[in-house]
Amino acid sequence: MKLVLEQLTKIFPGREKKNPKDVRAVSEMSLTIEDGELVGLLGPSGCGKSTALNLICGLEAPTSGRVYFGEEDVTDLGPEHRGVGLVFQNYALYPHMTVRQNIRFPLENLKGAQKLTKEEVEERVQEAARIVQIEELLERKPAEMSGGQQQRVAIARALVKKPNVLLLDEPLSNLDARLRLQTREEIKRIQRKTGVTSIFVTHDQEEAMSISDRIVVMKAGVVQQCGRPQEVYDRPANLFVAQFLGTPRINTFEGRVKGGKLFIGEDELLKTSAPDGEYSVGIRPEGLLVDDAGSFHCGVTAVEVMGRDTSVVFTHAGSGEEQLRAIVPGGSVASDKKEQAFSVKPDKIFLFDKESGERVELS
């Protein structure tokens, strides 16, 4: 089902004495999610991701704005009438029920025409359990399972009522690194298989990029950018998005454009058609090429071998940061090097307006 958010805003009013300021948790969020799409909602802690999900599922009422499921305006409907499946950050499996009872619970709530017979209920439970591969765990209690298993049960519980929209709030944050990797593939597989329109919340950019059809980057309640992962990575809308996506982090410098040329410190990097002036410059770590004839002269602090690649930690007069990084092919920089010149890949270097942080086209 298609999902449309229109100027969605949520303001939590401040309490009189203790906390007088209003919190603008979500601010004029507009977004269209196509049927069957998996969208990753991404942003730092406290940026309003969970609040956005709560607005979509109806647990919170928006201060203003509308939510549409397909053509229907559901803004004023309670969560029970929206047909959403929600997977909570800590799963929220009912501890006193077995896995089977947990998965069955949403079906037992169905009333009137939607009511299912006992056999249909069992069939649906079995089907949901099969999709997430927990058929042999049905008689266990949540406390008797691993985090990954609980997480799959939570997904099964969300899927069993065939929701219009599946919402996942940081479902992987309680898992260890290996299980995270495995489970995120699982989520993608389940989402493909069921074709349910899904929103996946995370603050891990790698996680979001790897499984989403599109990602939405938020900051302080405001959507910064929305697009396919590669597109957002290659053409970040502003400095925040550029810094948020990519590990290691993008290197930032103070730079200026003079006479159609971009300078960082004394180094002239490349030709540009951007207007003259001061800019913030971002260079992706993989955008620096080892080139002794290159124009970008850096002081090397450390050379970290990471197997296939080598990470060069360097400093530059044009940046206050001590930990600038370049990712280069293994062995291309000797470990005792104190200085190194680089050339830059033009498509890995971004100019940002100093005031607004918006990206300025390089050429």
Place this chain on the structure above:
Amino acid sequence: MKKKHPLLGWLYLLPALLFLAVFLLYPLIDVLVYSFEEGYNFASQSYRGTGLYNYAYVLRDPYFIRALKNTFIIVIITVPLSTGLALLISLGLSKIKFLRELYQTVFFLPYVTNTLAVGLVFMILFKKTEYTDGMVNLLIHAFGGSSVDFIDGPYWAKMFVMCFYTVWVVMPFKILILTSALAGVPEVYYKAARVDGTGSFRIFTRITLPLISPMIFYLVITGFIGAFKAYSDEVALFGTDLNAAGMNTIVGYVYDMLYGDSGGYPSYASAAALLLFAIVFTITMINLMVSKNKVSLH
């Protein structure tokens, strides 16, 4: 490390064991022995023989039957009523935000108030004197009823006041326990249930109740035990001559048999005490068995 002498542990336990033996075990055994000694004479400290006569006597004594009946009525009415009401009030308290702390304090006040002081308040509410019929009777009058003597009047009226009083006295503690049990249910379960389209009644029966059931069973079990041991509340309302008021309880009967005006029968008292013990023990075992099947301890 040096190997410890095997008896060392017992040495550490000795003070506590001694204390328990003197003040718990010895009296218990003594009571048991007394209860089988027939025709015990206080003055000569002698008895005729041993057997079950004391039990037979107690079980035939109309005062004991009355006390047994009273105790059972109090237990059966007050335990479910006070627990149910406490649950309702706690649910109400957990729903309101405004003035919640004030209400919590108000509901807890009876707990820290002296039993006899509360008894006095009930006297004012219910007692009929030459000058006034008591506040409750004034209310009954206002609605066109005729006055009832709750303290010296018909049995049902006295039992009503007794149960009212008992519920009133035991409720604060239950409210305290249940409000904290309710507050201990994570909010996220309610959110999950709402997203799953659960109605509020079903949320209560399928989620809230099971999650706080260990606390409810704790209250029911301790409530039963407490109510079976009722005595001081009766004295607070009806004075020390409970037999005359027809409001005696088992513990009251035991006391009367020992120290009452017609007392001095430790054998009968012991037999009655052991009968009470048997009843409480049986009921508690049944409770525990039920709770094992029903309550999910997680």
